[in-house]
Amino acid sequence: MKVLEVKNLHFYYDNNKPILNDLSFNVKKREFVSIVGGSGCGKSTIIKVLAGIEKITQGDIKVDNSVSYMPQSDTLFPWRTILDNILLPIEIKKGDLKKGKEKALSLLERFNLIDYWKSYPKELSGGMKQRISFIRTLMNEGELLLLDEPFSALDAITREDLQNWLLNSFSTLEKSIIFITHDIDEAIFLSNRILVCTKSPISNFKEFLIPKNMDSQYRLQLKKDIVSAIKGVNFYEEN
Ligand SMILES: Nc1ncnc2c1ncn2[C@@H]1O[C@H](COP(=O)(O)OP(=O)(O)OP(=O)(O)O)[C@@H](O)[C@H]1O
Numbered sequence: 001m002k003v004l005e006v007k008n009l010h011f012y013y014d015n016n017k018p019i020l021n022d023l024s025f026n027v028k029k030r031e032f033v034s035i036v037g038g039s040g041c042g043k044s045t046i047i048k049v050l051a052g053i054e055k056i057t058q059g060d061i062k063v064d065n066s067v068s069y070m071p072q073s074d075t076l077f078p079w080r081t082i083l084d085n086i087l088l089p090i091e092i093k094k095g096d097l098k099k100g101k102e103k104a105l106s107l108l109e110r111f112n113l114i115d116y117w118k119s120y121p122k123e124l125s126g127g128m129k130q131r132i133s134f135i136r137t138l139m140n141e142g143e144l145l146l147l148d149e150p151f152s153a154l155d156a157i158t159r160e161d162l163q164n165w166l167l168n169s170f171s172t173l174e175k176s177i178i179f180i181t182h183d184i185d186e187a188i189f190l191s192n193r194i195l196v197c198t199k200s201p202i203s204n205f206k207e208f209l210i211p212k213n214m215d216s217q218y219r220l221q222l223k224k225d226i227v228s229a230i231k232g233v234n235f236y237e238e239n
């Protein structure tokens, strides 16, 4: 069963530079899909289009339920407490704050961050702030989570910690995820499927299915194949 179906998507920014050119792909229910590709190929653009932040030029996007979007940069507001940061999307939508607060507190509890609900972002570590951003993303009821390089600003140990955390959370969350990363190992570790942008504008992906169990040799070869698929790209910057 599909949670997202994208058909013949075209997208240009105002300067008429094509970023997506007749792109079609889909995501199944409970699937963890990563998108990798060189800087500037259009990964964030895909997610922004899916989140409705950028309007598509042409094509069709079918989403089951709504989507929840976690942007590329950390956007916790320093002057708001952790709870108030998490409640922000509900405030903006003028939703039910009482219900929202209950949900926020139960998510903080579940992710072992309940002690920090009254704290301010500066009192939290980078990894904790990323978890708070993730919880805020979960405040939207979306079935499909769009995560744009959520761990890119973290040190290696914290990052590995959060990868394990995300993988464990994913198995209980009943969500589907589109995850953008530059880290091939991270993508292989987390995903059911990896979509590689091989050229710009993006008209299709090179697809890699990730088996649950693989030996180290298979993993190494897979990584090599993905890296060479990425390197096949001719980006605008290089033209
Ligand atoms: N608002 C905008 N207006 C015009 N061009 C834009 C805009 N946002 C992005 N672009 C251009 O679109 C292309 C794709 O950008 P995008 O942010 O989607 O890349 P990306 O794959 O996410 O890169 P990175 O890995 O560095 O985050 C880039 O060439 C960028 O300069």
Ligand SMILES: [Mg+2]
Pocket: 043, 044, 045, 072, 148
């Ligand atoms: Mg990006």
